[in-house]
Amino acid sequence: MRVRRSVKVWWVIAAVIALVVAVLPQVGPTAWAQGDAGGSTTTTPSPSAGQAAGAADAELAIIMDASSSMLQPDEGGTRLDVAKRAATDLVDSLPDTANVGMLAYGTQVTDAPENHERGCADIRELAPVGAVDKDRLRGEIDGLEARGYTPIGNSLRAAADMLSPDAAERSIVLVSDGIDTCAPPPPCEVAAELADEGVGLAVHVVGFRADEATRAELECIAGATGGTYRQADDAAALSESLQFLAQRAIVEYETAGTEFQFADTADEAFYVGQGLYRTTVQTVSELNTAAVPEKFLRVAVPEGHRAYVAVTAVPRIDLTDTGGGEGINVRLTSTNESHHTCTNNVASSQTSGGGWEPPESTVLAFAGQEPGDECDGTQFLVAAQFNTAGLGDAEELEVEMSVQFEPMPGNEVGTWPEGHPGSAPDAAPVEISSPQPVAGGNSFANAAEITEGSFSDAIVPGEFRYYRVPVEWGQRPVVTMRTGPSVRDSPDTMYAAMYGPVRHGVASEYVSFYEDGAELTAASDRPVNFTNRDANVGGARVAIAGEHYLAVSMNVQGSGPNGVEQPFEFAIRMDGEPGEGPDWEPVNEPGPTPS
Template sequence: MLLPLAGTRLAIAPARAADGEVPSAYGRMLLVLDSSGSMAEPSGGGTTRIAAAKRALTQVVRQLPEQSEVGLRVYGATVFDKDHEDACTDSQLAVPPGTGNRGDLLDAIGAVKPYGETPIAYALRRAADDVGDGGMRSVVLVSDGIATCAPDPCKVAAELASSGVDLHIDVVGLSVSGGARQQLQCIAEQGKGTYYNADSAADIVKTLTRVSQRAVRPFRLAGTPVEGSRTAADAPTITAGQWTDVVGGKGSPDATRHFRVRRTMPGSTIHVTATTRGTVGKWDQIGVTLTGPDGSECDKEDDYRDIDQYSILSTEVVSGRDVPYIEDDCWQGDSLEIAVERGNFEDTRSAPFSLTVFEEPPATGVEQLPEWQETGAYVAPSVPGRAHRLVAGSGFADAPRIGTGRYALDIVPGESQIVRVPLDWGQQLTVRARFPAGTPGVEDLTGIQGPFGDLKLYTSLLGTMSAYASGTDNTSIMPGLRAGELTAMSPTVRYRNREAYGDGQPVLPGDHYVVVSMNADSDGDTWVQPYTLEVEVLGEPAGAPAYEGDAEVTQPLDALAVAQAREAPTSAPTGPTAAGGPAGSAAEADRPADDGLSAGLVGAVSLGLVVLLLVLLLLVRRRRA
C-alpha cells in the first residue's frame, strides 16, 4: 500500500550553484529523517520518537540562518507492506536544499508520520545526489533503527564519503542500542562524520537558546585547488599562495603528494605549511619535506595527533639563507620540491589539506637583529574586567581577530574553536582557557574526569608552535565537577627564531592563531561547556628586519590572498576541488572585545535529544578540520 506525504512538496532535482558562482560561506545540509514504523515507539520523556524528532527539527528550522542551504529527505514514509516492490526504494526529497524554504521545511516536518520500512542505504545514495558535488556538504541522518533493506548502509556510507572529500555523513541515533546502534555508529565513522546518541527530549529549549546565537559556517581549508603528483618527477609547479589537495590514508599510493615551487627573488626564504583536519578520533600525522634541486634535504617537519585529541594538524618548514645547517642549494637554487606525506597509522580514508607557500624577501643586517632565546617561564595573562561574549571561528579563515582581553565562550565535545591575535616583531602571546566546575548533570555524562581538552598556538603561516613556555599545560582532562585550565605562551616573534631548527618558532609577524579543542565523547553524549579565554599581547614592536628593495612583511596570509586573486586566471593548475574557495583576507583592524562578536562555529551536541537540536544547528557548517 502506498501513502502520499500530505502537505509536502516533492521535488526531483537538487538546488545547485550555477557555474562560476561564488560558493556560499555556509555549508549545504540535508536532513534525512527516519519515518519507519518503529519511530512510533516511546522515547524517553513520555513522548514518541517521531514526536520528539519533529519537535526538535521544527525549532531547529525556525532558528537556522536564512543564508544556509538546508533540505529534507524522508524514508519509510509511503510504503507499509515490506513485501511491496517499492518498499526498499521508499524515500522522497520533501524539500530540496536551498535558502528561503523554511516554510516548506516546517510543512514537510509536520506532515511526517511513522509508517513503513527502513531503506537507509537507498536514502543515503539519494541524499548524496541531493546535496550536489561541490562545496561543503553534510548529510545528517536521524534514525532509530537498523536497516531492513540491502545493501549494507555502512558500506554505502564509505562509498559516498570516498567519492567527495567535502561530504560528511553525521548520524543521530534516537533511543537505539545493540546492533542498531552499532550500525548507525558505523555509518557515521565510514561517512567521515560523527555519531550522536539521543535518549530523551529533555532541556531542548534551554540548550537551543544558547547555541542558536551562533553563526553557522562550514569549516573550510582556504586555497585554490591543485592536484599534486605521486612522484617528484611529475610534480606540478605552483607559486606562492594557498592551495588545496587531497592526501591518501594508510596504504594509499596517494599518501605522499609532490609539488614544485620556483623562487622569484634570488636568496629569498621559502616557507611552506601543510594543514589538515585529518581523521578526527584517530591517530594521525602530516609531514612536509623541502628538497633542493640537487636532492639535498632542506627541511623536514611533521605534526602528530593522538586518538584523544581533536586539534588541527599543521606543520611548517623553512628554507633560506639565514636558516642554519642547510646546503647552499636550498637557498640558492631556483626551485624546491615539496613533499606532503600523511603518516596515518590506522585509517585508509583520504583527507583534504591546504598548502600555504610564502616567499620572503632577503633581509640585510641580520646579525644586528635580536637573537633567538628560550621562551622562559609562563606568565599568566593580566586582563582584569568582565569577559565579553565571543563566538569563535571553526577554521583559520573565519576566525575573529581579537586583542588583549577576556572572552566568554562555550564549546561542545568534538569541536575546535579558533581566534586570531595580531603580533608584531618583538611581541609574544600568552593565553589561558579557564573552565568552571561543571554541574551534576554534566558529571553524569563525563564522570569524575571529563574528555581531553587541548590549547594550541599557530604561527602567522599556520604552522603549529611546539615551543611553549615552561610551566604551561596545554593538554589536559576537562573538568567534570572540578574547575580546570589550559595554558600556553608563544616565543617572541623574531627574525632569528629560524636559527632554532625544528622548534616550531614564530619567525614572521601577522595574525597568530589560538585553537581550543575538545575531543568527542565515546558514547556520543555531549553538552555545552562554558569557558573563559584570557589573551594578552606582551612587549612593544621592535626588531623588524630590513628587507631588500624596502619590502615589508606584516600580514603574510593577507598578502598571499591579494597576490593569488590577482593571478587567479593563470596560476592554478587544474585538479579536483579539495576544500573550496580562495583564501579570504582578515579584518582590516583589531576588533576590541565587544559583546556579540561572531565568526562561526563547528559543532555537534547532545544531552538527551538536545543532541539532535545542537547537531542540526551546528552541522550546517561542518568541519571540521
C-alpha cells in the same frame, strides 16, 4: 574546498526535545548547562558505511503525537499546544540545508472504540523528507488537532519509508506521552525489524511525562535501534535537555588558495609563487619512509630572501574512532639543483587525527641566493611525502600550502635585541573579563580577526576553530582558555595551539574536564624577535612578527553525543613592549598560477 566529514545526526535529539519544550528559556552558546544527566539512556550506535566514507547526507523524519492524550492540560494550554509552539520554534531554527520530514498520528479519527481499525491507520505525512520547507511545516503544525489513537509501531514503519536507503544516516525522532494503543505490531519489535533492514537507522525517543510502563516501551524502541531515550518529567529535566537544542554538524575545514597538483616526477614539477595553494594528495601506508613515493614542485627564491613552504594536511574526521581519525606524516625536502655543494633541507611533522589536536603544518625553510653564492635560488626542487606510517588506510586528503618569501635585512640586524634562549618563565594566566562573543573561522585562511581581550565561542567534537591576532616585535603572546562542565556529560579534552605567521607551532596546551570546568594557559617560550632564529633551533619558530593564529579543537572521546556545542571562553594578552624588527608580513592571498 571543503573537506567532507561524517557526523552522527545527534542534532536530531534537538528536534525531539523541541517537541516537548516551549516555555523554558533558550540556552545560549555561553551558558554552561547544569543539572543531573541521569534522565537519559543511550545506546551507542554502530558506525555505518556511510559514516566511514563520508557518503550522502543524513536524513531525519520527525513523528508528532496528536493522540487524544495530548489534550491534557499543560503549561499555556494543552500538551499539544506546548508541542506546536516548540515545533514551530524548531522549524525556525533549522538550517536551510537540513533534510527533514514530518508526520503525525491521531489527527483525523477519534479514539472511540468503533474507530479502532481506522484510528490505528491514522498517520498523515505533513512534509516529505528533503530540503526543509519551513513555510509548509509551520502551516501544517499550526493546523494540527489531537483526536485519536497512538499507533507508534505503524508510525515507525511509515517514517522509515520516508527515508532514503542511500542516506549516510537515517534517523527517526519520536515524542510520546503514552504506550502504543494499536499493537500489534508491538512497537519494540517494529524498531528491531527496522534496525535489521539496514545499517544507519536509529530511533531517538523522548517520554513526555511518561509513566513506568510507557518508559519501558519507549526505552525498548530506542535501544533496539541504537538510539537515545530521554525522560522529561518536570522542568528541571527539560532544562537539562535543552543543551541538545544547540546540536549541529561539524563546520568543516575549508582549504584556500590557487589550485595546483604535485608532480609525480621532478621533471614534471611546476614552479609555485608566493601565496596560498590547495590540492588533494593520495596517502600511502608504509612503515619504511623510503618506500613512500615523493611528489614534487619547484620554488624560485628571490635573491636575498628566505623561503617558507608550509604544508597542512587536513585529516578526515572519524567520530567512531576515539582518536578522531588517523594521523598523517608529512615530510618535505628541498634540494638546490644548481650545484652539488648546495645545502639540502628537511622538515617533517605528524598531523594528529581529526578531533584531537588542530592539524600541524610541516614548515620547510631554506635560503635563496646571496652575493657570491654559487647556489642559484631559482633552482629549488621540493619533494613531499604523505604517509599514515602503517597505522591507517591510504586515502585521498585535502592539503593547503603556504609559500612565503621573507626578505633578509642588512646591517640593521645588529641594532635589534639579541635572540632569546627560550627560557622565559611561565606566563601568568590572562584574566577573562566580560568576554565578547566571536565566531571562530574554520581554517587558517578564514580565521576570525581578534585583538587583545576576552572572548567566548562554542565548538563541537571533531571541529577546529581559528582566530588571528597581531603580535608585534618584542611581544610574547599569552592565551588563557576556560571551559564549563562537559555539556556532553562525558570526560572531554580541549586543545589550544598557537601558530606564527608562517604556521610554525609556537605553543600548545590541553585541558581535560568533566563535571567541573577547567582552565589552561599557553604562551610562547620567548618574545618574538628576529634574532631568535640565531639563538637556538627552537628560536626560528618565534622569529617573525605579524598575525599569529590560535586554533582550538575538541576530542571525540567519551560516550556523549558528538553534535553538542561545548561553550568556552578565552583571553589574549601581549606581554612585553613593542620593539624593532623588519616590516614584512606573509602574503595570505591565493598564489599565482603554477608554471
